[in-house]
Amino acid sequence: MKHPHAFFRFIFLLALLLVPAIHAAELTQNRDPESGLLAWKKVDRGFSLELIQLLPEYVAALYSSRNLPPAVVDSMRGYCVFGSVVQNQSGGTLDYRVADWRVVTPDGKQHRLKTKPEWVAEWKTLGSDFGWSILPATASFDTGDWAQGFTTVKLPPGSHFDLLYAWRHHGKRYRGKMENLVCAPDKPPLAP
């Protein structure tokens, strides 16, 4: 090659151009072969968010098995519940606030997620506190840290929506979007 430096400079510039494409995180969807339930995961600029469909019956069974008052079990009915895993893969500190996140349904309406402190306040009036089951409402994560718990939004089973979420990394605010998510159906999709 006549101008090897120019070639490498070209490759370097091409790599720089490709960096945003690499950051354009991809939403992956998986279906559990046994239950037929869906899960979605997106890793975007070091913030990993995973949502797993949970059947209303599963949620009710989990709370019932903790010997919680029936009113607490009933309080979850009418909510679309996901098992959620948040992980810091950024190599630095990041934080999030569930109160900043919104669910957008096909009619364009935005819906707040019900946060852990809101559930805890409600359950205290019902004589219980099982707040550990809900995803922490806020967290400041260091590399390798992760959290899990339920995220909840008042929508019927099978509802379709997009999730708009946000996080901060080194003081800078980032926004992410998970599209075409679906609340778990009322009954198992692959019922025995």
Next chain:
Amino acid sequence: MLLSLGIALCLASNVQAALPLPEMSHSFTSLKPAKPASDFTLPDLDGKPVKLSDYRGKVVLVNFWATWCPPCRREMPSMERLSQRLKGQPFVILAVNQQEEADQVFAFTGQLEPAPTFPILFDRNSTVSHAWNVLGLPASFIVDKQGRVAYRAMGGREFDHPEIEQTIRALLK
């Protein structure tokens, strides 16, 4: 109704088993400056009170957990392996269970291999976890010989990973 609940519980276990939880991390975050650990006294499995400050002069791994929490279940055998590796050293693990009863804990620890030999304590009202500003389970803290919280970790860890063992051995010196 009972059949329905049974099916739901089966689904629950299936879903839990199917949850693609992240790989266990093996890093702790250093807290600088290390702050004095909030003292606590909690009952162990025999009801005997255990006080954190009684372990001054030892390195203490304080782990907040519950039996229903999948990563807590996954990490506990590695805590026991770590405990065995550091046997004879001034090192203690205190596993602080959240809002559960002894029979629930027995049912879980009875299945573990290796079974935990370190104290399991009961924080039935989560008073201690709130004082330690624990936001989610599991959460772990390493308290140094001077009684200061030197490291913290949120989420499950592979405790017998060389990196974590090295962190603790450095505090033992």
